[in-house]
Amino acid sequence: MNGTQEELTGASRFRPGWLLLPASVWWMVFFVMPLGILAAISFLRPGSPVEWSLTAGNYGRLLDPLLLKVFLRSLVMAAAATAVCLAIGYPMAYFMARQPPRLQKLLYFLTLIPLWANSLALTYAWMVLLRSDGVLERGLRWAGAIGPADDLRLLYTPASVVLGLVYWYLPFMVYPLYASLEKFDWRLLDAAMDLGATRWTALHRVMLPLTMPGIIGGCLLVFIPALGNFVVPQLMGGAKQALIGNVIQERFLSQPQDWPLGSALAMTMMVLVTAAVWAYFRYAREEHALG
Amino acid sequence: MATVCSSRADQGDGRQVSSTAPVVELRKVSKTLGEHRVLDRMDLEVHPGEFVSLLGPSGCGKTTSLRLIAGFDHPTSGDVYIHGHLVNGSPPYRRDVNMVFQSYALFPHLTVRANVSFGLEMQRLLRPEIESRVDEALGMVRMEGLSERYPHQLSGGQQQRAALARALVTRPAVLLLDEPLGALDLRLRQEMQGELKKLQRRLGLAFLYVTHDQEEALTMSDRVAVMQGGRILQCGTPAEVYEKPRTRFVAEFVGEANILSGRVIGLGEGSASVGTAGGVVRVSDAGGTAQTGREVTMVLRPEKVVLSEASASGHDNRLSGLVEEVTYLGNGTRYRVRVGDRLALTVRRQNAPHERAVGLGEKVFACFPADTVHLLTEE
Ligand SMILES: Nc1ncnc2c1ncn2[C@@H]1O[C@H](COP(=O)(O)OP(=O)(O)O)[C@@H](O)[C@H]1O
Ligand SMILES: [Mg+2]
Numbered sequence: 001m002n003g004t005q006e007e008l009t010g011a012s013r014f015r016p017g018w019l020l021l022p023a024s025v026w027w028m029v030f031f032v033m034p035l036g037i038l039a040a041i042s043f044l045r046p047g048s049p050v051e052w053s054l055t056a057g058n059y060g061r062l063l064d065p066l067l068l069k070v071f072l073r074s075l076v077m078a079a080a081a082t083a084v085c086l087a088i089g090y091p092m093a094y095f096m097a098r099q100p101p102r103l104q105k106l107l108y109f110l111t112l113i114p115l116w117a118n119s120l121a122l123t124y125a126w127m128v129l130l131r132s133d134g135v136l137e138r139g140l141r142w143a144g145a146i147g148p149a150d151d152l153r154l155l156y157t158p159a160s161v162v163l164g165l166v167y168w169y170l171p172f173m174v175y176p177l178y179a180s181l182e183k184f185d186w187r188l189l190d191a192a193m194d195l196g197a198t199r200w201t202a203l204h205r206v207m208l209p210l211t212m213p214g215i216i217g218g219c220l221l222v223f224i225p226a227l228g229n230f231v232v233p234q235l236m237g238g239a240k241q242a243l244i245g246n247v248i249q250e251r252f253l254s255q256p257q258d259w260p261l262g263s264a265l266a267m268t269m270m271v272l273v274t275a276a277v278w279a280y281f282r283y284a285r286e287e288h289a290l291g
Numbered sequence: 292m293a294t295v296c297s298s299r300a301d302q303g304d305g306r307q308v309s310s311t312a313p314v315v316e317l318r319k320v321s322k323t324l325g326e327h328r329v330l331d332r333m334d335l336e337v338h339p340g341e342f343v344s345l346l347g348p349s350g351c352g353k354t355t356s357l358r359l360i361a362g363f364d365h366p367t368s369g370d371v372y373i374h375g376h377l378v379n380g381s382p383p384y385r386r387d388v389n390m391v392f393q394s395y396a397l398f399p400h401l402t403v404r405a406n407v408s409f410g411l412e413m414q415r416l417l418r419p420e421i422e423s424r425v426d427e428a429l430g431m432v433r434m435e436g437l438s439e440r441y442p443h444q445l446s447g448g449q450q451q452r453a454a455l456a457r458a459l460v461t462r463p464a465v466l467l468l469d470e471p472l473g474a475l476d477l478r479l480r481q482e483m484q485g486e487l488k489k490l491q492r493r494l495g496l497a498f499l500y501v502t503h504d505q506e507e508a509l510t511m512s513d514r515v516a517v518m519q520g521g522r523i524l525q526c527g528t529p530a531e532v533y534e535k536p537r538t539r540f541v542a543e544f545v546g547e548a549n550i551l552s553g554r555v556i557g558l559g560e561g562s563a564s565v566g567t568a569g570g571v572v573r574v575s576d577a578g579g580t581a582q583t584g585r586e587v588t589m590v591l592r593p594e595k596v597v598l599s600e601a602s603a604s605g606h607d608n609r610l611s612g613l614v615e616e617v618t619y620l621g622n623g624t625r626y627r628v629r630v631g632d633r634l635a636l637t638v639r640r641q642n643a644p645h646e647r648a649v650g651l652g653e654k655v656f657a658c659f660p661a662d663t664v665h666l667l668t669e670e
Contacts (some may be wrong), residue, residue: 119606159428183600185396187392187396187645188398188399189397190361190363190383190390190392190395190396191390191392191396191398192398192409193362193363193383193384194362194363194383194388194389194458195382195384195389195409195410195413195457195458196359196384196410196413196461197384197409197413198382198384199382201413205409206398206400209400210399210400
């Protein structure tokens with residue numbers, strides 16, 4: 001094992017630099033350039049859409065209590081969506097990984113399907129289902145579970161936003177979890193129970209720590225995009241549930257336009273998320289290095 | 292026929308095994324997985340302090356029987372007893388047995404120390420007691436210096452020791468070992484065989500030891516149960532199983548064997564003469580099972596045969612033949628001697644100081660006493 005690893009790193013040391021050229025170009029065009037433009041705009045004065053003079057004031061304007069409130073709400077919503085995704089996704093991935101290999105492939109394929117459908121259309125479908133006098137209420141009314149005049153007000157609530165986000169991002173939680181559970185050695189659960197652990201203790205003392213990379217990966221893949229999602233809060237949250245993604249979108253697209261503020265907001269979000277992820281990986285590495 | 296496997300008070304090698312109740316007992320245990328009958332009415336007893344081996348080829352149901360005892364699986368029919376209590380439905384964490392898994396199943400995210408203390412933590416012992424018992428267990432397997440390592444930082448032999456310590460530390464009634472030395476190279480395996488046996492004796496712990504290596508089973512066990520296709524074919528002391536195999540499969544699986552078949556042509560005082568493809572063979576028949584005209588199968592171990600050049604007298608059996616193969620084995624030599632058109636004997640000889648080498652193509656006599664030929668009683 002060690003030998004192979006050394007050989008691999010040894011080989012990469014002698015790889016000529018020009019082989020990296022296509023990747024570097026790709027990186028520049030699709031990643032660095034848009035980011036650079038965004039960063040540049042965030043330091044311009046607001047105009048229509050911008051005025052060509054420099055300022056750092058846009059970042060100061062972020063401290064607006066209204067924005068902070070939206071930011072906080074976004075964090076809570078994204079965290080709630082992540083938690084629900086984990087709570088649903090872990091048992092799902094566990095169930096998948098315990099099936100015979102052929103069935104595993106089929107289930108994996110099935111979880112992919114929502115990704116092929118248009119997310120926007122699916123979100124509308126949820127609205128049709130949940131809205132007042134929608135499919136769900138009519139069904140319940142027909143079954144006699146609610147009275148003819150009852151309005152459950154399911155849509156346009158924080159819960160409906162979380163539901164929309166969960167539906168949108170659940171696959172992103174399931175894949176990393178499935179990937180780490182698929183590699184999990186099930187005999188370790190036997191070993192733990194053999195030594196006196198109940199099934200629950202075995203899951204929590206052995207399987208949970210060993211699938212932690214999948215858990216972290218899934219949470220990042222859900223939390224980060226959920227934080228910036230603007231379709232779900234707009235369609236399923238209504239005006240009162242605006243999230244940070246909506247604010248950014250509006251500053252770019254709706255009157256009065258304010259590109260510099262939108263850019264500053266986007267940049268700040270990105271820096272915060274990157275810093276959080278970096279801090280986590282640093283912490284994880286140190287934790288591991290202790291061993 | 293399924294064979295009852297229970298120990299006698301005297302183990303033949305002089306070792307006394309107490310006649311107290313068995314720590315583990317299987318009664319007519321069958322297990323069906325899918326369409327496949329993996330265990331078929333298996334009976335087995337393991338007594339306190341006893342070293343019992345399950346010996347059989349891959350796929351014969353050895354691991355499955357351990358899993359039923361540990362509680363990872365449950366029998367389709369039949370009963371499992373631990374300490375005399377029926378445990379058929381009870382989960383692994385309520386059973387006073389521990390398993391050393393094939394390829395160990397150490398917890399990769401825990402140090403050796405944490406692996407070993409896992410079972411004690413589950414028993415909710417106090418920290419000082421856990422620490423001292425972990426140290427003791429690590430000492431027993433000589434792993435004191437490596438307690439802070441992670442499993443992936445250990446060699447195969449060290450992982451094996453760690454797994455053993457983890458299973459020993461909770462002092463179970465019986466240790467189930469699933470080919471614990473299977474992944475080690477020959478030298479280490481032989482060394483560990485000795486150590487395991489010593490440890491087992493010292494702790495007076497019952498071992499149920501799974502192996503497909505007949506030599507391992509013979510050298511380490513008080514009793515060996517030979518398995519095939521989900522059944523125990525024969526169970527007895529190593530000497531019994533080796534010297535008096537009941538079936539052809541047992542004879543061939545437990546060591547090298549010449550299988551001679553023929554028809555009984557004469558009966559004597561506790562012996563019989565059998566016409567074989569290599570000539571008439573005299574066989575002792577203490578049980579008196581032979582009848583004239585009956586087809587019988589006999590076993591002759593290669594090391595019981597002496598090769599001589601002259602037609603020396605003084606042997607019950609003397610088959611003349613031609614040496615058609617000579618294989619040098621280091622400590623001995625294996626000959627293949629053709630004694631008839633349809634019969635060649637395998638003969639094994641130690642390379643002793645004054646032995647004259649027998650060459651290829653030489654004409655020899657294969658000589659062996661009647662009481663070294665064993666009549667098989669079952670097919
Ligand atoms: N889950 C299962 N489903 C069907 N057959 C199985 C299953 N597990 C094991 N078997 C079969 O049971 C037999 C015995 O397996 P095992 O106890 O592992 O044998 P051993 O340990 O002696 O090599 C094998 O033939 C194996 O193919
Ligand atoms: Mg096995």
